[in-house]
């Protein structure tokens with residue numbers, strides 16, 4: 001995601017995907033305070049919903065034993081990462097006052 005002020009990359013995907021800094025961070029290039037724009041927030045909600053629905057379908061239609069506990073997160077993780085990367089690419093930041 002690029003900084004709206006200096007147009008340089010504000011944050012890397014790994015750091016962004018770890019969580020809290022996805023919504024509020026400082027630009028790595030110019031240091032301006034940034035917050036997630038509406039596209040990022042909507043994208044995040046969609047990612048959570050799709051991942052949740054996917055976990056639900058694994059549980060219902062595949063082996064319920066297989067989808068217990070930790071394993072269902074193993075199924076959900078690639079989906080969450082792919083969707084997260086799409087959000088990372090289409091989303092953005094705006095300057096926070």
Ligand SMILES: [Zn+2]
Pocket residue numbers: 003004005006007008010027028029030031032
């Ligand atoms: Zn910047």
